[in-house]
Amino acid sequence: MKHGGDLLTYxxxxxxxxxxxxxxxNPLGPPNGLNEVLIKSFKExxxxxxxxxxxxxxxxxxxxxxxxxxxxxxxxxxEIINNFIIRAKNVIVCTPSFIEYExxxxxxxxxxxxxxxxxxxxxxxxxxxxxxxxxxxxxGNPNNPxxxxxxxxxxxxxxxxVRKAEAFLLLDEAFYEFCPKDYDSIEIFKKYDYEGVxxxxxxxxxxxxxxxxxxxxxxxxxxxxxxxKIELPWSVNTLADAAGQYIFSHKEYINxxxxxxxxxxxxxxxxxxxxxxxxxxxxxxxxxxxxxxxxDEEYVFNFLLKRGLVIRKCSSFKDLDDKHIRVAIxxxxxxxxxxxxxxxx
Amino acid sequence: MKHGGDLLTYxxxxxxxxxxxxxxxNPLGPPNGLNEVLIKSFKExxxxxxxxxxxxxxxxxxxxxxxxxxxxxxxxxxEIINNFIIRAKNVIVCTPSFIEYExxxxxxxxxxxxxxxxxxxxxxxxxxxxxxxxxxxxxGNPNNPxxxxxxxxxxxxxxxxVRKAEAFLLLDEAFYEFCPKDYDSIEIFKKYDYEGVxxxxxxxxxxxxxxxxxxxxxxxxxxxxxxxKIELPWSVNTLADAAGQYIFSHKEYINxxxxxxxxxxxxxxxxxxxxxxxxxxxxxxxxxxxxxxxxDEEYVFNFLLKRGLVIRKCSSFKDLDDKHIRVAIxxxxxxxxxxxxxxxx
Numbered sequence: 302m303k304h305g306g307d308l309l310t311y312x313x314x315x316x317x318x319x320x321x322x323x324x325x326x327n328p329l330g331p332p333n334g335l336n337e338v339l340i341k342s343f344k345e346x347x348x349x350x351x352x353x354x355x356x357x358x359x360x361x362x363x364x365x366x367x368x369x370x371x372x373x374x375x376x377x378x379x380e381i382i383n384n385f386i387i388r389a390k391n392v393i394v395c396t397p398s399f400i401e402y403e404x405x406x407x408x409x410x411x412x413x414x415x416x417x418x419x420x421x422x423x424x425x426x427x428x429x430x431x432x433x434x435x436x437x438x439x440x441g442n443p444n445n446p447x448x449x450x451x452x453x454x455x456x457x458x459x460x461x462x463v464r465k466a467e468a469f470l471l472l473d474e475a476f477y478e479f480c481p482k483d484y485d486s487i488e489i490f491k492k493y494d495y496e497g498v499x500x501x502x503x504x505x506x507x508x509x510x511x512x513x514x515x516x517x518x519x520x521x522x523x524x525x526x527x528x529x530k531i532e533l534p535w536s537v538n539t540l541a542d543a544a545g546q547y548i549f550s551h552k553e554y555i556n557x558x559x560x561x562x563x564x565x566x567x568x569x570x571x572x573x574x575x576x577x578x579x580x581x582x583x584x585x586x587x588x589x590x591x592x593x594x595x596x597d598e599e600y601v602f603n604f605l606l607k608r609g610l611v612i613r614k615c616s617s618f619k620d621l622d623d624k625h626i627r628v629a630i631x632x633x634x635x636x637x638x639x640x641x642x643x644x645x646x
Numbered sequence: 647m648k649h650g651g652d653l654l655t656y657x658x659x660x661x662x663x664x665x666x667x668x669x670x671x672n673p674l675g676p677p678n679g680l681n682e683v684l685i686k687s688f689k690e691x692x693x694x695x696x697x698x699x700x701x702x703x704x705x706x707x708x709x710x711x712x713x714x715x716x717x718x719x720x721x722x723x724x725e726i727i728n729n730f731i732i733r734a735k736n737v738i739v740c741t742p743s744f745i746e747y748e749x750x751x752x753x754x755x756x757x758x759x760x761x762x763x764x765x766x767x768x769x770x771x772x773x774x775x776x777x778x779x780x781x782x783x784x785x786g787n788p789n790n791p792x793x794x795x796x797x798x799x800x801x802x803x804x805x806x807x808v809r810k811a812e813a814f815l816l817l818d819e820a821f822y823e824f825c826p827k828d829y830d831s832i833e834i835f836k837k838y839d840y841e842g843v844x845x846x847x848x849x850x851x852x853x854x855x856x857x858x859x860x861x862x863x864x865x866x867x868x869x870x871x872x873x874x875k876i877e878l879p880w881s882v883n884t885l886a887d888a889a890g891q892y893i894f895s896h897k898e899y900i901n902x903x904x905x906x907x908x909x910x911x912x913x914x915x916x917x918x919x920x921x922x923x924x925x926x927x928x929x930x931x932x933x934x935x936x937x938x939x940x941x942d943e944e945y946v947f948n949f950l951l952k953r954g955l956v957i958r959k960c961s962s963f964k965d966l967d968d969k970h971i972r973v974a975i976x977x978x979x980x981x982x983x984x985x986x987x988x989x990x991x
Contacts, residue, residue, distance in 0.1 A: 303879075304694070304697060304879060305694075306693060306694035306697075307694075307696070307697055307698075308693070309696050309698075309700065321693065324693070324694060326692060326693070330692055331691070331692065336685070336688050339684075339688065340681070340685065343681050343684065345857055346676070346855050346856075346857035346858050347671060347675055347676065347854045347855065347856070347857065348651060348653070348666065348669070348671070348856060348857060349649070349650075349651035349652075349669060349856040349857065350856075350857055351652070351654050352649060352651075352652055353652075353654075355654065376721050376859075376878065376881060376883075377878070377880060379878055379879060379880075380878055380881075383878060387753070387754070401879065407875075408732070408875065408876035409732070409754075409876075509692045510691055510692065511691075511692070511693060511694040511695075511880070512690055512691035512692065512693060512694065512695055512883060512884030512885070512887075513691050513883055513884065513885075514721075514880065514881075514883040530753065531753035531754075533721065533722070533724055533725055533728060534648075534649060534724060534746065535722060535724070535856070535859065536721060536725075536859075538721075538857060538858055538859040538883050538885070538886065539857030539858065540857070540858075540883070540885055541883065
């Protein structure tokens with residue numbers, strides 16, 4: 302199982318509704334009023350989406366506070382990442398990370414260089430110094446499954462290394478809004494006109510819309526043009542297009558979600574820290590990587606599945622062993638349920 | 647403008663609602679009851695679509711009457727075509743045809759060999775005899791923009807040529823259901839277990855859902871496996887997944903649509919044939935390619951735009967000159983409107 306969120310595979314193994322801790326979705330769900338917006342857009346399903354996504358890009362440009370000519374959209378963040386990879390000479394991934402960085406590179410016949418994260422899951426900047434021209438360095442920020450966000454100074458250092466080498470830095474910030482307020486990469490790199498850098502975000506996680514498939518991002522005009530030559534036409538569907546013209550203006554929902562996750566992150570982390578035999582890693586986002594000191598992932602997975610909880614086994618991240626699991630931060634009732642179940646272990 | 651259906655570009659040039667003759671969508675719209683199905687599936691937008699699309703593929707397998715292990719799905723037919731192209735050594739396109747065959751090949755750095763259709767837009771089978779190992783021959787069946795469907799005997803001959811060369815035949819049958827009942831490629835190639843052939847269809851045209859993005863197809867098990875390694879995860883969104891589990895069982899709608907188009911095809915073709923200065927080509931589907939004898943496409947396009955009708959200029963198909971336009975077959979009232987406007991020319 303390369304990805305979380307695959308409840309269908311397990312639905313016959315538990316008598317009741319499964320709780321999904323394996324995919325990291327905002328527990329508050331999508332903004333209010335979205336269903337009505339989608340219903341209104343049904344009539345547009347019988348025509349093609351705007352092939353240039355003019356209204357959608359305007360909405361994203363306002364939300365990200367970046368010029369519209371720097372905006373990219375795609376069928377989920379993964380499609381945009383895929384398009385960057387197609388254009389790269391080869392790809393550098395820091396491991397462990399989202400498996401698709403490597404998988405997409407392999408799909409397009411690109412060489413993959415792996416640079417392991419350090420023991421504490423910070424980036425090995427020293428090892429990045431040999432980056433070469435046209436290489437694409439992909440970094441999760443925060444990274445998945447470790448939950449670690451790159452400190453601002455490190456990010457600037459990495460960017461300077463990448464620029465000097467005439468390589469390219471791709472930041473996957475699909476979980477950006479869940480993070481404590483620190484810096485905004487889109488703001489930071491604006492003064493460079495996003496030369497040599499791409500920042501990808503998505504409606505998937507924070508806006509709780511994995512099914513609608515809406516990824517977006519921001520990069521230099523030259524790269525936007527390059528990617529426009531290879532991206533699939535009409536890759537964002539009509540309903541995702543309509544959703545993207547609606548959700549980003551919901552400031553109250555956005556702030557409420559951030560506050561909610563901050564409180565639950567603190568609660569779940571502290572509770573997990575008290576449980577003997579497991580060790581949660583510090584996280585900046587809405588999921589927690591856990592080291593299993595006494596059991597392997599399979600045992601813990603099945604133990605929790607019997608209790609209706611589906612978590613993420615982490616050996617599927619390839620560069621993690623079977624002594625790690627990842628859990629989403631959900632609403633309080635479910636977080637308590639997870640903690641109680643883990644205490645029973 | 648590489649594609650039809652881009653009304654947004656022209657909306658300020660006409661005071662009223664534009665009628666879209668530039669994209670070829672079933673004028674009866676989608677099957678009844680679809681909106682209710684989509685509304686019910688809204689709650690599933692907050693989880694990922696089934697990454698294996700088990701229920702969707704079951705529905706498609708029933709509709710196509712082929713084994714489920716031969717079924718492919720994608721974000722529109724164009725994504726599936728794209729995946730075949732990624733795996734090919736190089737690509738053969740017969741011209742003129744849907745521009746994306748060539749564009750996708752270029753995007754992935756594949757060489758493109760062009761074999762022009764004959765003067766009457768039948769396939770130059772003689773010229774196909776030099777097809778080589780691992781080449782991907784893409785044929786529109788019926789072809790876009792010519793509207794010509796490959797006769798069954800020719801199709802078998804072409805398949806035999808392709809198999810002998812150990813090449814691969816990809817049939818783009820996005821307009822299949824609009825055609826007069828003759829043969830079903832999926833039935834024909836079943837006895838070969840779809841070795842060396844892929845057949846692509848879509849909800850886009852016949853089910854009038856270009857905005858929902860649902861393509862599907864059928865190929866040999868080996869190719870399904872090969873493509874599964876490179877296709878994007880979750881490429882079909884939740885609502886397209888739900889739609890695909892619903893629309894194909896609507897036999898009455900399907901038959902009604904076929905009959906409707908057959909009648910309007912006959913009507914529009916006959917009416918267009920009477921107009922001096924234009925020459926419609928024989929078509930097997932729901933659009934008509936027209937040769938302009940007295941004007942160029944730009945003049946006719948603007949003439950019709952002033953009357954609220956958007957047609958397709960055909961020089962954008964690259965291998966057609968500016969003396970051709972393509973019009974969709976729509977409902978009677980709109981077809982009459984088109985005929986009347988063209989008479990005024």
